[in-house]
Amino acid sequence: MHIYFPIPKITNLAEYVGIKESLAETYTFFDGNALDGARFFFGVKNPAVEIVRGRKYVTETLKDDFEDFDNSQDLIQQGSRNSTVNHFAGRVLIRYGNTNEARELFDKKASLCSPPLPDDELEQIWRSACKFYKKVAASEDYVPPEEYTEGINLRPSEFSDIGQAEVFVREYQDRIRFSPSTGFLVYNDSYWEESELKAQGYSQDLVLKQIEEIDNELLKMDEDIKKSGIRDIMSSMSEKKAMEVFDKSQKSIYYKLTSLEAYKKYAVKRGDTRAIHATLKESKPMLEIDQRELDTDEFLLNTPSFTVDLKTGECRDHKAEDYITKETSVDPSDENMDIWLDALETFFVKDSELIEYVQKVAGISLIGKVYIEALIIAYGDGRNGKSTFWNTISRVLNLYSGSISADILTVNSKRNAKPELAETRGKRLLIAAELQEGLRLNTSNVKQLCSTDEIVAEKKYRDPFKFIPSHTLVLYTNHLPKVGALDEGTWRRLIVIPFEAKIEGSSDIKNYTDYLVDKAGGAVLKWLIEGAKKAIDEDFKFSLPKKVADAINEYKESNNWFKHFLNECCEIDSSYEEKSGEVYQEYRAYCLRTGDYVRSTTDFYSALSSNGFMRRKTNQGIVINGLKLKSDFV
Known part of the structure; x- marks a missing residue:
């Protein structure tokens, strides 16, 4: 049987013979008696021909051997372990010298042995290889690796996904980080932004830099290669014989040339889509950062031009090590401050006490920590400026601001809140807009969103994670939600800011939010920073203005369902008593008449107890002391 391998067109006899000699040295099945330039063609009757198509010439495999041997991840089976590891130790020492890098590569290769070689045996192999290397290094014509790797900085220690990832991390770790909960974070000279695409761009950039580095070195070597004559020598004999002929200078040039060629072949492959993503995948553990870092x-606020310290009001340059992931849309400025102050006068009907209070409350939304555990409810009829006010602030805060569905704050919401909650991590202002009339507030969700307790959240297709809220929560609405809870803990968390203006006629500017952001965005931010500083200086303890206190009390009174029931259906006196079951049944009937939500017996009797009405057992059943149903309802 004859096997024929196609090769590139060759017209030089010596080069052709050299290729055959190299093949014979590499493949033991090659006929050693057929190394000259003769070619014989045999005629065969009725030949059986099988064609196997490949992707490369056999000559190309000769250049791949060293690279494949180095980077093979195949297990080294018993029977070939010692010889393979011995052989690799010698080659890696000659290539990298007696360095930590060489030892690490040796240990990686040895880890592929199946079953593993004992540690003492591996140490003996390494010591023997080092002795061999000393002899080689002492030879006059030995070329140390630093001579043929000079000018090469981006070459991986091993041609693999992990090797490329190590270079990637070394070159870009000051600009790229990875967190399982956020994905890749890329520093853009101002803040760290979540961007898989930009991380991919850096992986591509590394490949381009590697190829550029190689091409520059090859260009520098071009004249030396021509003068050395190594190409002519290589074309006339095998590599083994050529190495015997080369002097030290020629060997140095040859080693560097073959090293660069292998490196370039590898670098070109790294430009494949699979390889680009493989680099990113293997870099993740090396770049990992905990999202809590x-x-x-909480007192640093990032703007396009600088970072503001909210405690002092001072500005400084951006720093990657701050690990800030947000940025405002504008820098603070005095420009058109009069426009913003005029708008405030309109929104709050020239109430200076209310404006001063709102400045501090809004200023707190610049701080990345919850210092006031409250839901800010901006309430009033339409066309009063509440949405314009908060949307202007939101637009100025830019990435620091986010939105949340208002129905998450209500009872019976069927929405999966976790993806939305995940987007609130790191936000400083969170806005919910407009509730339908008659909806009840989910006090449990409100407490969670306004507290300093950890929240469990999960972005789509990412790992769940925990974070501590850092936001001020604002709801602006024409309809105040109903509140069933009567406890002080709930009402302490509800702050109602009334918007009583009527913006219409000549005072109604179309697209008012756009106008304020475009004309006075910097002034808005400066006003907010001043408000944050005031709140910090007062240790976040400032009294409610009369309008806010009155609005909260009115809201609380209107939601005191138990008091409404007593006033409507009961008479109060310490001498009165009524059967407990009949009182609760009348309460249910009252709710059906008014359309109010019916509380459970547990909630109802808890409200009775909180208001001083005690229940006791009698021969006629359980009675409630201190009240009786009005005669109309008996």
Whole structure:
């Protein structure tokens, strides 16, 4: 049987013979008696021909051997372990010298042995290889690796996904981080932004830099290669014989040339889509950062040109090590401050006490930590400026601001809140807009969103994670939600800011939010920073203005369902008593008449107890002391 391998067109006899000699040295099945330039063609009757198509010439495999041997991840089976590891130790020492890098590569290769070689045996193999290397290094014509790797900085220690990832991390770790909960974070000279695409761009950039590095070195070597004559020598004999002929200078040039060629072949492959993504995948553990390390300083506010310290009002340059992931849309400025102050006068009907209070409350939304555990409810009829006010602030805060569905704050919401909650991590202002009339507030969700307790959240297709809320929660609405809870803990968390203006006629500017952001965005931010500083200086303890206190009390009274029931259906006196079951049944009937939500017996009797009405057992059943049903309802 004859096997024929196609090769590139060759017209030089010596080169052709050299290729055959190299093949014979590499493949033991090659006929050693057929190394000259003769070619014989045999005629065969009725030949059986099988064609196997390949992707490369056999000559190309000769250049791949060293690279494939180095980077093979195949297990080294018993029977070939010692010889393979011995052989690799010698080659890696000659290539990298007696360095930590060489030892690490040796240990990686040895880890592929199946079953593993004993540690003492591996140490003996390494010591023997080092002795061999000393002899080689002492030879006059030995070329140390630093001579043929000079000028090469981006070459991986091993041609593999992990090797490329190590270079990637070394070159870009000051600009790229990875967190399982956020994905890749890329520093853009101002803040760390979540961007898989930009991380991919850096992986591509590394490949381009590697190829550029190689091409520059090859260009520098071009004249030396021509003068050395190594190509002519290589074309006339095998590599083994050529190495015997080369002097030290020629060997140095040859080693560098073959090293660069292998490196370039590898670098070109790294440009494949699979390889680009493989680099990113293997870099993740090396670049990992805990999401809790992000945005840790609650008093730093990032703007396009600088970072503001809210405690002092001072500005400084951006720093990657701050790990800030947000940025405002504008820098603070005095420009058109009069426009913003005029708008405030309109929104709050020239109430200076209310404006001063709102400045501090809004200023707190710049701080990345919850210092006031409250839901801010901006309430009033339409066309009063509440949405314009908060949307202007939201637009100025830009990435620091986010939105949340208002129905998450209500009872019976069927929405999966976790993806939305995940987007609130690191936000400083969270806005919910407009509730339908008659909806009840989910006090449990409100407490969670306004507290400093950890929240469990999960972005789509990412790992769940926990974070501590850092936001001020604002709801602006024409309809106040109903509140069933009577406890002080709930009402302490509800702050109602009334918007009583009527913006219409000549005072109604179309697209008012756009106008304020475009004309006075910097002024808005400066006003907010001043408000944050005031709140910090007062240790976040400032009294409610009369309008806010009155609005909260009115809201609380209107939601005191138990008091409404007593006033409507009961008479109060310490001498009165009524059967407990009949009182609760009348309460249910009252709710059906008024359309109010019916509380459970547990909630109803808890409200009785909280208001001083005690229940006791009698021979006629359980009675309630201190009240009786009005005669109309008996």
